[in-house]
Amino acid sequence: EAGVSRRSALKGAFAALECTLFPAATELLTRPGLPGEPKATPSDLLRPEAWKSLAPYDMDGAAQAEAAAALARGDELVASGDPAGAVGEYERAADLVGSGQYKLWQAATLRGGHAKELAGDRAAGNANSSEVWWWGRGLRWPGWYIIAYLSARSAYYDTKYPDGVPAPARATSRASARGALGAKARGAEPKRKAGNDLIFELIILTVGGIEQPDA
Structure with a gap:
Protein backbone atom coordinates (compact mmCIF):
# COMPACT_ATOMS: atom_id res chain seq x y z
CA GLU A 1 0.00 0.00 0.00
CA ALA A 2 2.78 2.43 0.91
CA GLY A 3 4.59 1.62 -2.33
CA VAL A 4 1.42 2.21 -4.34
CA SER A 5 0.80 5.53 -2.57
CA ARG A 6 4.32 6.74 -3.31
CA ARG A 7 4.05 5.65 -6.93
CA SER A 8 0.70 7.38 -7.32
CA ALA A 9 2.04 10.55 -5.72
CA LEU A 10 5.03 10.60 -8.06
CA LYS A 11 2.82 10.06 -11.11
CA GLY A 12 0.46 12.79 -9.94
CA ALA A 13 3.34 15.21 -9.42
CA PHE A 14 4.73 14.33 -12.84
CA ALA A 15 1.31 14.97 -14.42
CA ALA A 16 1.17 18.41 -12.78
CA LEU A 17 4.65 19.30 -14.07
CA GLU A 18 3.79 18.02 -17.55
CA CYS A 19 0.98 20.54 -17.96
CA THR A 20 2.63 23.51 -16.20
CA LEU A 21 6.38 23.80 -15.65
CA PHE A 22 7.69 21.67 -18.52
CA PRO A 23 5.78 23.34 -21.38
CA ALA A 24 6.26 26.82 -19.90
CA ALA A 25 10.02 26.36 -19.52
CA THR A 26 10.27 24.95 -23.04
CA GLU A 27 8.30 27.93 -24.33
CA LEU A 28 10.66 30.39 -22.67
CA LEU A 29 13.83 28.73 -23.93
CA THR A 30 12.77 28.02 -27.51
CA ARG A 31 10.84 31.11 -28.57
CA PRO A 32 12.46 34.37 -29.74
CA GLY A 33 12.52 37.35 -27.42
CA LEU A 34 9.73 39.88 -27.27
CA PRO A 35 10.19 42.87 -29.62
CA GLY A 36 13.38 44.66 -28.68
CA GLU A 37 14.40 42.02 -26.12
CA PRO A 38 16.93 39.15 -26.35
CA LYS A 39 16.01 35.49 -26.38
CA ALA A 40 15.77 33.90 -22.92
CA THR A 41 18.63 31.78 -21.58
CA PRO A 42 18.55 29.00 -18.94
CA SER A 43 19.54 31.52 -16.25
CA ASP A 44 16.37 33.48 -17.03
CA LEU A 45 14.33 30.60 -15.60
CA LEU A 46 15.33 31.94 -12.18
CA ARG A 47 13.87 35.39 -12.91
CA PRO A 48 10.17 35.95 -12.11
CA GLU A 49 10.05 38.61 -14.85
CA ALA A 50 10.82 35.96 -17.45
CA TRP A 51 7.86 33.84 -16.38
CA LYS A 52 5.60 36.89 -16.39
CA SER A 53 6.51 37.44 -20.04
CA LEU A 54 4.44 34.35 -20.89
CA ALA A 55 1.29 36.38 -20.29
CA PRO A 56 -0.54 37.60 -23.43
CA TYR A 57 1.46 40.36 -25.10
CA ASP A 58 -0.18 43.54 -26.37
CA MET A 59 1.46 43.78 -29.79
CA ASP A 60 1.97 47.27 -31.16
CA GLY A 61 -0.32 47.65 -34.16
CA ALA A 62 2.10 49.80 -36.16
CA ALA A 63 4.96 47.33 -35.66
CA GLN A 64 2.74 44.43 -36.69
CA ALA A 65 1.63 46.26 -39.83
CA GLU A 66 5.26 47.07 -40.68
CA ALA A 67 6.19 43.41 -40.20
CA ALA A 68 3.35 42.31 -42.47
CA ALA A 69 4.57 44.76 -45.12
CA ALA A 70 8.11 43.39 -44.86
CA LEU A 71 6.73 39.86 -45.23
CA ALA A 72 4.90 40.90 -48.39
CA ARG A 73 8.04 42.54 -49.81
CA GLY A 74 9.95 39.33 -49.16
CA ASP A 75 7.33 37.35 -51.06
CA GLU A 76 7.61 39.76 -53.99
CA LEU A 77 11.40 39.45 -54.08
CA VAL A 78 11.21 35.65 -54.09
CA ALA A 79 8.63 35.76 -56.89
CA SER A 80 10.89 38.08 -58.91
CA GLY A 81 13.86 35.72 -58.55
CA ASP A 82 15.78 37.49 -55.77
CA PRO A 83 15.67 35.11 -52.77
CA ALA A 84 18.86 36.57 -51.29
CA GLY A 85 17.24 40.00 -51.12
CA ALA A 86 14.09 38.48 -49.64
CA VAL A 87 15.98 37.03 -46.67
CA GLY A 88 16.55 40.49 -45.18
CA GLU A 89 12.86 41.38 -45.46
CA TYR A 90 11.78 38.14 -43.82
CA GLU A 91 14.26 38.60 -40.99
CA ARG A 92 13.05 42.16 -40.48
CA ALA A 93 9.46 40.93 -40.26
CA ALA A 94 10.41 38.28 -37.69
CA ASP A 95 12.46 40.73 -35.59
CA LEU A 96 9.67 43.31 -35.51
CA VAL A 97 7.19 40.95 -33.85
CA GLY A 98 9.41 38.42 -32.05
CA SER A 99 7.42 36.20 -29.72
CA GLY A 100 4.68 38.84 -29.58
CA GLN A 101 3.01 37.47 -32.71
CA TYR A 102 3.44 33.74 -33.21
CA LYS A 103 1.77 33.33 -36.61
CA LEU A 104 3.59 36.21 -38.28
CA TRP A 105 6.97 35.26 -36.80
CA GLN A 106 6.47 31.67 -37.87
CA ALA A 107 5.54 32.66 -41.42
CA ALA A 108 8.49 35.03 -41.74
CA THR A 109 10.96 32.49 -40.35
CA LEU A 110 9.75 29.59 -42.50
CA ARG A 111 9.67 31.69 -45.66
CA GLY A 112 13.07 33.13 -44.80
CA GLY A 113 14.41 29.59 -44.50
CA HIS A 114 12.96 28.72 -47.90
CA ALA A 115 14.56 31.84 -49.41
CA LYS A 116 17.94 30.85 -47.94
CA GLU A 117 17.64 27.43 -49.54
CA LEU A 118 16.78 29.01 -52.88
CA ALA A 119 19.85 31.21 -52.48
CA GLY A 120 21.98 28.09 -52.00
CA ALA A 127 18.15 26.12 -39.07
CA ASN A 128 15.13 28.36 -39.63
CA SER A 129 12.81 25.36 -39.79
CA SER A 130 14.37 24.00 -36.61
CA GLU A 131 13.66 27.28 -34.78
CA VAL A 132 10.00 27.07 -35.72
CA TRP A 133 9.80 23.39 -34.78
CA TRP A 134 11.28 23.96 -31.33
CA TRP A 135 8.99 26.85 -30.46
CA GLY A 136 6.12 24.62 -31.54
CA ARG A 137 7.10 22.22 -28.72
CA GLY A 138 6.23 24.85 -26.10
CA LEU A 139 2.84 25.72 -24.63
CA ARG A 140 1.04 25.02 -27.91
CA TRP A 141 2.18 21.40 -28.18
CA PRO A 142 -0.69 19.06 -27.24
CA GLY A 143 1.73 16.25 -26.39
CA TRP A 144 2.46 17.79 -22.97
CA TYR A 145 -1.20 17.65 -21.99
CA ILE A 146 -1.81 14.19 -23.41
CA ILE A 147 1.11 12.86 -21.37
CA ALA A 148 -0.17 14.69 -18.29
CA TYR A 149 -3.58 13.08 -18.76
CA LEU A 150 -2.08 9.60 -19.12
CA SER A 151 0.06 10.10 -16.02
CA ALA A 152 -2.86 11.40 -13.96
CA ARG A 153 -5.08 8.54 -15.11
CA SER A 154 -2.39 6.02 -14.24
CA ALA A 155 -2.01 7.56 -10.77
CA TYR A 156 -5.77 7.38 -10.25
CA TYR A 157 -6.01 3.71 -11.19
CA ASP A 158 -2.96 2.83 -9.10
CA THR A 159 -4.79 4.28 -6.11
CA LYS A 160 -8.18 2.75 -6.89
CA TYR A 161 -6.85 -0.68 -7.89
CA PRO A 162 -3.60 -1.31 -5.99
CA ASP A 163 -3.53 -4.92 -7.22
CA GLY A 164 -4.08 -3.99 -10.85
CA VAL A 165 -7.11 -3.35 -13.04
CA PRO A 166 -8.94 -6.61 -13.78
CA ALA A 167 -9.56 -7.13 -17.47
CA PRO A 168 -13.05 -8.41 -18.35
CA ALA A 169 -13.35 -12.12 -18.78
CA ARG A 170 -14.01 -13.23 -22.30
CA ALA A 171 -16.40 -15.84 -23.46
CA THR A 172 -15.83 -17.95 -26.51
CA SER A 173 -18.38 -19.73 -28.58
CA ARG A 174 -18.17 -23.40 -29.26
CA ALA A 175 -20.29 -25.48 -31.58
CA SER A 176 -22.41 -28.11 -29.94
CA ALA A 177 -22.82 -31.64 -31.30
CA ARG A 178 -26.05 -30.60 -33.03
CA GLY A 179 -24.49 -27.47 -34.64
CA ALA A 180 -25.82 -24.97 -32.11
CA LEU A 181 -23.48 -22.35 -30.70
CA GLY A 182 -22.81 -22.43 -27.01
CA ALA A 183 -20.88 -20.01 -24.88
CA LYS A 184 -18.21 -21.19 -22.56
CA ALA A 185 -16.63 -18.71 -20.24
CA ARG A 186 -12.90 -18.68 -20.09
CA GLY A 187 -10.87 -17.84 -17.06
CA ALA A 188 -10.14 -14.23 -16.36
CA GLU A 189 -7.19 -12.86 -18.25
CA PRO A 190 -4.14 -11.80 -16.31
CA LYS A 191 -4.61 -8.46 -14.67
CA ARG A 192 -2.92 -5.54 -16.32
CA LYS A 193 -1.33 -2.70 -14.46
CA ALA A 194 -2.64 0.78 -15.17
CA GLY A 195 0.95 1.95 -15.00
CA ASN A 196 1.46 0.43 -18.44
CA ASP A 197 -0.24 3.53 -19.84
CA LEU A 198 3.05 5.33 -19.37
CA ILE A 199 4.62 3.20 -22.09
CA PHE A 200 2.67 5.23 -24.62
CA GLU A 201 4.28 8.46 -23.42
CA LEU A 202 7.49 7.61 -25.27
CA ILE A 203 5.47 7.20 -28.45
CA ILE A 204 3.60 10.47 -27.94
CA LEU A 205 6.85 12.36 -27.38
CA THR A 206 7.82 11.62 -30.97
CA VAL A 207 4.54 12.95 -32.37
CA GLY A 208 4.22 16.56 -33.44
CA GLY A 209 4.45 18.91 -36.34
CA ILE A 210 4.87 22.48 -37.37
CA GLU A 211 1.72 24.54 -37.42
CA GLN A 212 1.14 25.84 -40.91
CA PRO A 213 1.32 29.65 -41.15
CA ASP A 214 -1.43 31.71 -42.65
CA ALA A 215 -0.77 32.67 -46.25
Whole structure:
Protein backbone atom coordinates (compact mmCIF):
# COMPACT_ATOMS: atom_id res chain seq x y z
CA GLU A 1 0.00 0.00 0.00
CA ALA A 2 2.78 2.43 0.91
CA GLY A 3 4.59 1.62 -2.33
CA VAL A 4 1.42 2.21 -4.34
CA SER A 5 0.80 5.53 -2.57
CA ARG A 6 4.32 6.74 -3.31
CA ARG A 7 4.05 5.65 -6.93
CA SER A 8 0.70 7.38 -7.32
CA ALA A 9 2.04 10.55 -5.72
CA LEU A 10 5.03 10.60 -8.06
CA LYS A 11 2.82 10.06 -11.11
CA GLY A 12 0.46 12.79 -9.94
CA ALA A 13 3.34 15.21 -9.42
CA PHE A 14 4.73 14.33 -12.84
CA ALA A 15 1.31 14.97 -14.42
CA ALA A 16 1.17 18.41 -12.78
CA LEU A 17 4.65 19.30 -14.07
CA GLU A 18 3.79 18.02 -17.55
CA CYS A 19 0.98 20.54 -17.96
CA THR A 20 2.63 23.51 -16.20
CA LEU A 21 6.38 23.80 -15.65
CA PHE A 22 7.69 21.67 -18.52
CA PRO A 23 5.78 23.34 -21.38
CA ALA A 24 6.26 26.82 -19.90
CA ALA A 25 10.02 26.36 -19.52
CA THR A 26 10.27 24.95 -23.04
CA GLU A 27 8.30 27.93 -24.33
CA LEU A 28 10.66 30.39 -22.67
CA LEU A 29 13.83 28.73 -23.93
CA THR A 30 12.77 28.02 -27.51
CA ARG A 31 10.84 31.11 -28.57
CA PRO A 32 12.46 34.37 -29.74
CA GLY A 33 12.52 37.35 -27.42
CA LEU A 34 9.73 39.88 -27.27
CA PRO A 35 10.19 42.87 -29.62
CA GLY A 36 13.38 44.66 -28.68
CA GLU A 37 14.40 42.02 -26.12
CA PRO A 38 16.93 39.15 -26.35
CA LYS A 39 16.01 35.49 -26.38
CA ALA A 40 15.77 33.90 -22.92
CA THR A 41 18.63 31.78 -21.58
CA PRO A 42 18.55 29.00 -18.94
CA SER A 43 19.54 31.52 -16.25
CA ASP A 44 16.37 33.48 -17.03
CA LEU A 45 14.33 30.60 -15.60
CA LEU A 46 15.33 31.94 -12.18
CA ARG A 47 13.87 35.39 -12.91
CA PRO A 48 10.17 35.95 -12.11
CA GLU A 49 10.05 38.61 -14.85
CA ALA A 50 10.82 35.96 -17.45
CA TRP A 51 7.86 33.84 -16.38
CA LYS A 52 5.60 36.89 -16.39
CA SER A 53 6.51 37.44 -20.04
CA LEU A 54 4.44 34.35 -20.89
CA ALA A 55 1.29 36.38 -20.29
CA PRO A 56 -0.54 37.60 -23.43
CA TYR A 57 1.46 40.36 -25.10
CA ASP A 58 -0.18 43.54 -26.37
CA MET A 59 1.46 43.78 -29.79
CA ASP A 60 1.97 47.27 -31.16
CA GLY A 61 -0.32 47.65 -34.16
CA ALA A 62 2.10 49.80 -36.16
CA ALA A 63 4.96 47.33 -35.66
CA GLN A 64 2.74 44.43 -36.69
CA ALA A 65 1.63 46.26 -39.83
CA GLU A 66 5.26 47.07 -40.68
CA ALA A 67 6.19 43.41 -40.20
CA ALA A 68 3.35 42.31 -42.47
CA ALA A 69 4.57 44.76 -45.12
CA ALA A 70 8.11 43.39 -44.86
CA LEU A 71 6.73 39.86 -45.23
CA ALA A 72 4.90 40.90 -48.39
CA ARG A 73 8.04 42.54 -49.81
CA GLY A 74 9.95 39.33 -49.16
CA ASP A 75 7.33 37.35 -51.06
CA GLU A 76 7.61 39.76 -53.99
CA LEU A 77 11.40 39.45 -54.08
CA VAL A 78 11.21 35.65 -54.09
CA ALA A 79 8.63 35.76 -56.89
CA SER A 80 10.89 38.08 -58.91
CA GLY A 81 13.86 35.72 -58.55
CA ASP A 82 15.78 37.49 -55.77
CA PRO A 83 15.67 35.11 -52.77
CA ALA A 84 18.86 36.57 -51.29
CA GLY A 85 17.24 40.00 -51.12
CA ALA A 86 14.09 38.48 -49.64
CA VAL A 87 15.98 37.03 -46.67
CA GLY A 88 16.55 40.49 -45.18
CA GLU A 89 12.86 41.38 -45.46
CA TYR A 90 11.78 38.14 -43.82
CA GLU A 91 14.26 38.60 -40.99
CA ARG A 92 13.05 42.16 -40.48
CA ALA A 93 9.46 40.93 -40.26
CA ALA A 94 10.41 38.28 -37.69
CA ASP A 95 12.46 40.73 -35.59
CA LEU A 96 9.67 43.31 -35.51
CA VAL A 97 7.19 40.95 -33.85
CA GLY A 98 9.41 38.42 -32.05
CA SER A 99 7.42 36.20 -29.72
CA GLY A 100 4.68 38.84 -29.58
CA GLN A 101 3.01 37.47 -32.71
CA TYR A 102 3.44 33.74 -33.21
CA LYS A 103 1.77 33.33 -36.61
CA LEU A 104 3.59 36.21 -38.28
CA TRP A 105 6.97 35.26 -36.80
CA GLN A 106 6.47 31.67 -37.87
CA ALA A 107 5.54 32.66 -41.42
CA ALA A 108 8.49 35.03 -41.74
CA THR A 109 10.96 32.49 -40.35
CA LEU A 110 9.75 29.59 -42.50
CA ARG A 111 9.67 31.69 -45.66
CA GLY A 112 13.07 33.13 -44.80
CA GLY A 113 14.41 29.59 -44.50
CA HIS A 114 12.96 28.72 -47.90
CA ALA A 115 14.56 31.84 -49.41
CA LYS A 116 17.94 30.85 -47.94
CA GLU A 117 17.64 27.43 -49.54
CA LEU A 118 16.78 29.01 -52.88
CA ALA A 119 19.85 31.21 -52.48
CA GLY A 120 21.98 28.09 -52.00
CA ASP A 121 22.33 27.97 -48.20
CA ARG A 122 20.48 24.80 -47.29
CA ALA A 123 21.98 24.55 -43.80
CA ALA A 124 20.73 28.03 -42.88
CA GLY A 125 17.30 27.18 -44.25
CA ASN A 126 17.14 24.05 -42.11
CA ALA A 127 18.15 26.12 -39.07
CA ASN A 128 15.13 28.36 -39.63
CA SER A 129 12.81 25.36 -39.79
CA SER A 130 14.37 24.00 -36.61
CA GLU A 131 13.66 27.28 -34.78
CA VAL A 132 10.00 27.07 -35.72
CA TRP A 133 9.80 23.39 -34.78
CA TRP A 134 11.28 23.96 -31.33
CA TRP A 135 8.99 26.85 -30.46
CA GLY A 136 6.12 24.62 -31.54
CA ARG A 137 7.10 22.22 -28.72
CA GLY A 138 6.23 24.85 -26.10
CA LEU A 139 2.84 25.72 -24.63
CA ARG A 140 1.04 25.02 -27.91
CA TRP A 141 2.18 21.40 -28.18
CA PRO A 142 -0.69 19.06 -27.24
CA GLY A 143 1.73 16.25 -26.39
CA TRP A 144 2.46 17.79 -22.97
CA TYR A 145 -1.20 17.65 -21.99
CA ILE A 146 -1.81 14.19 -23.41
CA ILE A 147 1.11 12.86 -21.37
CA ALA A 148 -0.17 14.69 -18.29
CA TYR A 149 -3.58 13.08 -18.76
CA LEU A 150 -2.08 9.60 -19.12
CA SER A 151 0.06 10.10 -16.02
CA ALA A 152 -2.86 11.40 -13.96
CA ARG A 153 -5.08 8.54 -15.11
CA SER A 154 -2.39 6.02 -14.24
CA ALA A 155 -2.01 7.56 -10.77
CA TYR A 156 -5.77 7.38 -10.25
CA TYR A 157 -6.01 3.71 -11.19
CA ASP A 158 -2.96 2.83 -9.10
CA THR A 159 -4.79 4.28 -6.11
CA LYS A 160 -8.18 2.75 -6.89
CA TYR A 161 -6.85 -0.68 -7.89
CA PRO A 162 -3.60 -1.31 -5.99
CA ASP A 163 -3.53 -4.92 -7.22
CA GLY A 164 -4.08 -3.99 -10.85
CA VAL A 165 -7.11 -3.35 -13.04
CA PRO A 166 -8.94 -6.61 -13.78
CA ALA A 167 -9.56 -7.13 -17.47
CA PRO A 168 -13.05 -8.41 -18.35
CA ALA A 169 -13.35 -12.12 -18.78
CA ARG A 170 -14.01 -13.23 -22.30
CA ALA A 171 -16.40 -15.84 -23.46
CA THR A 172 -15.83 -17.95 -26.51
CA SER A 173 -18.38 -19.73 -28.58
CA ARG A 174 -18.17 -23.40 -29.26
CA ALA A 175 -20.29 -25.48 -31.58
CA SER A 176 -22.41 -28.11 -29.94
CA ALA A 177 -22.82 -31.64 -31.30
CA ARG A 178 -26.05 -30.60 -33.03
CA GLY A 179 -24.49 -27.47 -34.64
CA ALA A 180 -25.82 -24.97 -32.11
CA LEU A 181 -23.48 -22.35 -30.70
CA GLY A 182 -22.81 -22.43 -27.01
CA ALA A 183 -20.88 -20.01 -24.88
CA LYS A 184 -18.21 -21.19 -22.56
CA ALA A 185 -16.63 -18.71 -20.24
CA ARG A 186 -12.90 -18.68 -20.09
CA GLY A 187 -10.87 -17.84 -17.06
CA ALA A 188 -10.14 -14.23 -16.36
CA GLU A 189 -7.19 -12.86 -18.25
CA PRO A 190 -4.14 -11.80 -16.31
CA LYS A 191 -4.61 -8.46 -14.67
CA ARG A 192 -2.92 -5.54 -16.32
CA LYS A 193 -1.33 -2.70 -14.46
CA ALA A 194 -2.64 0.78 -15.17
CA GLY A 195 0.95 1.95 -15.00
CA ASN A 196 1.46 0.43 -18.44
CA ASP A 197 -0.24 3.53 -19.84
CA LEU A 198 3.05 5.33 -19.37
CA ILE A 199 4.62 3.20 -22.09
CA PHE A 200 2.67 5.23 -24.62
CA GLU A 201 4.28 8.46 -23.42
CA LEU A 202 7.49 7.61 -25.27
CA ILE A 203 5.47 7.20 -28.45
CA ILE A 204 3.60 10.47 -27.94
CA LEU A 205 6.85 12.36 -27.38
CA THR A 206 7.82 11.62 -30.97
CA VAL A 207 4.54 12.95 -32.37
CA GLY A 208 4.22 16.56 -33.44
CA GLY A 209 4.45 18.91 -36.34
CA ILE A 210 4.87 22.48 -37.37
CA GLU A 211 1.72 24.54 -37.42
CA GLN A 212 1.14 25.84 -40.91
CA PRO A 213 1.32 29.65 -41.15
CA ASP A 214 -1.43 31.71 -42.65
CA ALA A 215 -0.77 32.67 -46.25
